[in-house]
Amino acid sequence: MTASHDKRDFFDGIVPQWILDTEERSARLAEIFIEYELPTSGPVLDIGSGVGILLPYLSDNGSTFVAEIEISMEMLRMAREQHRTLKDVCFMQSDAHNLPFASASFTTAHCFSVYPHFDAPELALREIRRCLRPGGILCILHLMGHEELNELHREAGRAVESDILPPVDDLARTIAQQGFAVTRSVERSDLYLLLATRM
Numbered sequence: 645m646t647a648s649h650d651k652r653d654f655f656d657g658i659v660p661q662w663i664l665d666t667e668e669r670s671a672r673l674a675e676i677f678i679e680y681e682l683p684t685s686g687p688v689l690d691i692g693s694g695v696g697i698l699l700p701y702l703s704d705n706g707s708t709f710v711a712e713i714e715i716s717m718e719m720l721r722m723a724r725e726q727h728r729t730l731k732d733v734c735f736m737q738s739d740a741h742n743l744p745f746a747s748a749s750f751t752t753a754h755c756f757s758v759y760p761h762f763d764a765p766e767l768a769l770r771e772i773r774r775c776l777r778p779g780g781i782l783c784i785l786h787l788m789g790h791e792e793l794n795e796l797h798r799e800a801g802r803a804v805e806s807d808i809l810p811p812v813d814d815l816a817r818t819i820a821q822q823g824f825a826v827t828r829s830v831e832r833s834d835l836y837l838l839l840a841t842r843m
Contacts, residue, residue, distance in 0.1 A: 651761060654803035655694075655716035666697060672787055673756075677701045680828070680837060682754075683781040689713065689750040691740045691772070692758025696723035696733075702754065703730050711750070715739050740768035748777045755784045759815075760797065760807040769822040776842040782824060784815070786836035793836070812838055 676682065682701070686708030690698055693712035702710050709732045714720050720735050727733060738744050740755075740762055753772050762768040772782060786793055790809040797804045810818070812831035815838055820826055824840035831837075 650803040652715050652717075654801065655714075655719055657718075666695070669787060670697060670700070673697065673701065676785070676835070676837070680830075680839075682783055682785075683752045683839070684708070685751045685781075686710065687750045687752075689743075689745070689753040689772070689775060691743075691753060691755050692761065693723060693735075694719050694757070696727045698754055698756055699723075699727050699730060699733065702752075703727075703733060708732065710734070711736065711745070713738050713740070713743070740771055743771045743775050745775050747774050749775050751777055751780050753780065753782045755782070757786055759784050759786075760793065760809040761804065766818070766822060769819060769824075773823050773842055778842060780842045782819070782838075782840045782842065784836075784838040787834065789831050789833045789836055792833055809836065812836055816840075 684702055688702045688708060688710045690702060690710055691713045693714045696712060699710065699712070702708065712720070712723060712733060712735045714723070714737060717737055720737060724735050736744065741764055753776055759765070776782065786809065790811050793809045797807050812829045816826045816829045819838065819840050823843050825843055826838065826840045828837065828839040
């Protein structure tokens with residue numbers, strides 16, 4: 645299953661708005677990566693990569709291969725433009741339901757601000773697990789809790805109004821059923837974080 649055209653059009657259309665608060669979100673991400681020691685070991689799979697906001701924390705000045713996966717061509721265009729000096733970064737239009745990589749290709753997978761947009765979350769998790777090496781780390785991250793995010797989606801328009809993020813404990817159970825061992829889960833109004841290891 646792939647993402648709908650409505651979602652692609654939606655994310656193409658919000659690029660100008662999405663980049664307005666990049667500086668503020670980047671500052672928060674920098675703090676979170678340090679405080680929670682988020683994984684960066686490569687190769688890294690960045691799913692729903694948007695305009696590449698995680699690249700400064702993942703690319704390690706070009707010494708780590710990073711695959712940026714995004715359904716929106718406009719997001720990818722902006723990401724390439726903003727990060728054109730980085731080496732060993734691949735920008736690809738795809739989604740988590742059918743990842744264009746061989747099994748066990750990555751050490752780390754990041755899903756920042758994307759999990760609710762998966763049309764078939766369990767299928768996406770199976771694909772992510774397939775692409776991770778044994779012992780590889782999955783990181784699911786949002787800069788708000790599930791209630792705040794779901795309200796935001798309800799007000800954002802038809803394309804994403806039904807894209808729901810479950811409470812972190814519920815997601816932890818789902819991920820455990822897909823062959824991961826959850827190592828950390830945190831949820832509060834300004835943070836949603838789940839870390840899991842591929843079994």
